[in-house]
Amino acid sequence: MSEVLIATKNPGKVKEFEAFFAEKDIKVRSLLDLEEPEDVIEDGETFEDNAVKKAEAIGKAAGLPVIADDSGLEVDALNGAPGVYSARYAGKEKNDEANNLKLLREMEGVPPEKRTARFVCALAVYLPGNRSFVLRGTCEGLIAEERKGEHGFGYDPLFYVPSSEKMMAELTSEEKNTLSHRAKALQLLEEKWDLFTE
Numbered sequence: 161m162s163e164v165l166i167a168t169k170n171p172g173k174v175k176e177f178e179a180f181f182a183e184k185d186i187k188v189r190s191l192l193d194l195e196e197p198e199d200v201i202e203d204g205e206t207f208e209d210n211a212v213k214k215a216e217a218i219g220k221a222a223g224l225p226v227i228a229d230d231s232g233l234e235v236d237a238l239n240g241a242p243g244v245y246s247a248r249y250a251g252k253e254k255n256d257e258a259n260n261l262k263l264l265r266e267m268e269g270v271p272p273e274k275r276t277a278r279f280v281c282a283l284a285v286y287l288p289g290n291r292s293f294v295l296r297g298t299c300e301g302l303i304a305e306e307r308k309g310e311h312g313f314g315y316d317p318l319f320y321v322p323s324s325e326k327m328m329a330e331l332t333s334e335e336k337n338t339l340s341h342r343a344k345a346l347q348l349l350e351e352k353w354d355l356f357t358e
């Protein structure tokens with residue numbers, strides 16, 4: 161396999177997939193490269209449902225192997241919110257800045273020991289003629305009281321990674337790609353790699 165289509169329009173995700181597949185000499189394309197990609201409505205109740213929905217809709221239309229990523233942040237003090245609504249937490253239009261500010265507001269007054277959270281990534285793989293499969297990676301951390309760091313995307317400036325003693329947005333992309341929820345799901349995918357490339 162020399163090329164894989166990632167069913168995402170998120171440039172931050174695309175960069176992370178490119179880093180993973182570059183090592184395997186596989187070229188990454190995404191919906192950002194297509195002229196009129198199908199718009200898939202993400203109305204599933206779980207990350208897995210949405211990931212499979214994206215992978216199958218795009219994969220069937222393209223007739224190609226496709227990987228889709230549905231991911232987000234689960235905050236314990238908010239009963240798991242924003243969860244599957246992470247991309248549009250502060251409103252319909254995707255806006256990382258507004259989402260971060262809303263999260264800070266919702267977490268006002270929550271003491272440090274109750275600020276536990278995790279990033280979750282469900283990766284669905286669609287192979288033409290086969291059933292899809294889906295894998296999950298998670299990364300545990302804490303929601304900080306202010307934003308810090310310039311790297312990454314989404315909620316990275318508010319997500320403290322205890323093992324690194326840094327915010328996710330302070331890590332280099334190489335560091336993030338060793339420990340993130342997406343990296344962990346990709347490690348599981350690597351274990352299934354033979355199935356994928358057969």
Ligand SMILES: O=P(O)(O)OP(=O)(O)OP(=O)(O)OC[C@H]1O[C@@H](n2cnc3c(O)ncnc32)[C@H](O)[C@@H]1O
Pocket residue numbers: 167168169170173202229230231232233246247254256259279312313314315316340342
């Ligand atoms: O659906 P696609 O086109 O892939 O792009 P999206 O941005 O809408 O992606 P999701 O539907 O999976 O929503 C995930 C949201 O969760 C957040 N998120 C996911 N992974 C993240 C990461 O590694 N770092 C920070 N925030 C992340 C971010 O706000 C994303 O917009």
Ligand SMILES: [Mg+2]
Pocket residue numbers: 202247
């Ligand atoms: Mg989305």
